[in-house]
Amino acid sequence: MSDKIILKTENLGITFGGLKAVGDFNMELREKELVGLIGPNGAGKTTIFNLLTGVYQPTEGAIILDGQTMNGKKPHQMAKAGICRTFQNIRLFKGMSVLENVKVAFGQNMKYNVAQGIFRTKSYWQEEKEIDEKARELLKMFHLEEFAGNLAENLPYGQQRKLEIARALAGSPRVLLLDEPAAGMNPTETAELMESIENIRRSFDLSILLIEHDMSLVMGICERIIVIDYGMIIASGTPYEVANNPKVIGAYLGE
Ligand SMILES: Nc1ncnc2c1ncn2[C@@H]1O[C@H](COP(=O)(O)OP(=O)(O)OP(=O)(O)O)[C@@H](O)[C@H]1O
Ligand SMILES: [Mg+2]
Numbered sequence: 001m002s003d004k005i006i007l008k009t010e011n012l013g014i015t016f017g018g019l020k021a022v023g024d025f026n027m028e029l030r031e032k033e034l035v036g037l038i039g040p041n042g043a044g045k046t047t048i049f050n051l052l053t054g055v056y057q058p059t060e061g062a063i064i065l066d067g068q069t070m071n072g073k074k075p076h077q078m079a080k081a082g083i084c085r086t087f088q089n090i091r092l093f094k095g096m097s098v099l100e101n102v103k104v105a106f107g108q109n110m111k112y113n114v115a116q117g118i119f120r121t122k123s124y125w126q127e128e129k130e131i132d133e134k135a136r137e138l139l140k141m142f143h144l145e146e147f148a149g150n151l152a153e154n155l156p157y158g159q160q161r162k163l164e165i166a167r168a169l170a171g172s173p174r175v176l177l178l179d180e181p182a183a184g185m186n187p188t189e190t191a192e193l194m195e196s197i198e199n200i201r202r203s204f205d206l207s208i209l210l211i212e213h214d215m216s217l218v219m220g221i222c223e224r225i226i227v228i229d230y231g232m233i234i235a236s237g238t239p240y241e242v243a244n245n246p247k248v249i250g251a252y253l254g255e
Pocket of ligand 1: 044
């Protein structure tokens with residue numbers, strides 16, 4: 001972790017109709033930092049990701065990536081700028097193979113133009129080969145290489161979740177947003193996934209914001225945890241600080 005702040009929000013908020021789903025959200029994410037974003041169901045966690053990725057436009061406040069205000073940017077612009085994500089509900093290309101799913105995600109950064117693609121020029125094949133290799137490397141990181149030729153939809157659920165992360169990494173993110181990546185996994189798969197997330201942070205030059213609502217899952221790997229409830233930050237700090245905060249205990253026990 002360095003001291004450089006890569007992503008910052010200032011009083012970020014959004015109101016749907018009369019309901020303030022997120023308000024006064026102030027966060028700083030440093031380079032290579034792994035921060036947990038936790039909170040009960042409906043607290044506003046996914047809404048924060050939707051704001052950070054341009055799916056929703058904030059009704060208040062600012063999003064600042066590496067010193068640049070990102071308000072008004074569309075999802076593809078956010079992705080290009082380096083904020084990549086996974087979704088709470090898996091969104092893979094079901095009819096495509098595992099390998100193709102990752103290659104398509106790389107393809108969004110491809111250099112060759114349509115004409116080169118149609119006429120299959122030498123540079124097209126060169127780039128195609130590079131992408132194939134890079135995609136296979138990513139699959140290897142998640143122990144998915146043996147399934148490269150299988151249809152994505154036929155993978156067990158836990159593997160599909162990992163494939164989603166591999167896809168997000170293909171976008172060369174500076175900030176990776178993971179929305180409940182362990183949802184639906186058994187305890188063994190979850191423990192493995194948490195380890196992979198730590199590895200990713202170490203091997204790639206990126207910061208991670210990790211949503212989870214089971215606090216115990218993120219405690220072990222996050223340097224810092226932000227807790228939200230009813231759209232507002234109720235606590236933040238080290239896992240130890242947060243776990244011993246009476247407000248957090250109250251939110252989780254529903255007091
Ligand atoms: N597009 C929308 N229109 C209206 N209300 C919305 C919209 N998106 C989110 N909300 C509301 O904002 C609140 C926060 O929802 P959000 O999905 O961010 O919660 P969450 O913390 O991700 O919950 P979960 O743990 O269940 O995934 C909820 O009350 C939700 O109904
Ligand atoms: Mg959610």
